[in-house]
Amino acid sequence: xxxxxxxxxxxxxxxxxxxxxxxxxxxxxxxxxxxxxxxxxxxxxxxxxxxxxxxxxxxxxxxxxxxxxx
Numbered sequence: 624x625x626x627x628x629x630x631x632x633x634x635x636x637x638x639x640x641x642x643x644x645x646x647x648x649x650x651x652x653x654x655x656x657x658x659x660x661x662x663x664x665x666x667x668x669x670x671x672x673x674x675x676x677x678x679x680x681x682x683x684x685x686x687x688x689x690x691x692x693x
Contacts, residue, residue, distance in 0.1 A: 655679055664689050 652674055657667045669681035685691055 651675055655681075657681065663687075 652672050654672055655670055657670045659665055659667055663686050665684050665686040667681060667683045669679055673679050683691075
């Protein structure tokens with residue numbers, strides 16, 4: 624009788640442990656993707672792969688007939 628209770632509890636515990644462990648694991652590298660909308664509004668640089676915790680520099684330049692406000 625006791626095993627009928629312990630077996631499901633054990634599986635619930637292991638599942639909970641695995642979910643929490645995997646949620647804490649972060650990838651070593653991230654992909655930074657940048658887009659301009661509309662395309663003629665300007666140009667941005669800084670796209671590419673970066674490592675976890677690494678600072679990423681993004682630069683934006685307005686296109687002709689566009690300007691940054693604030």
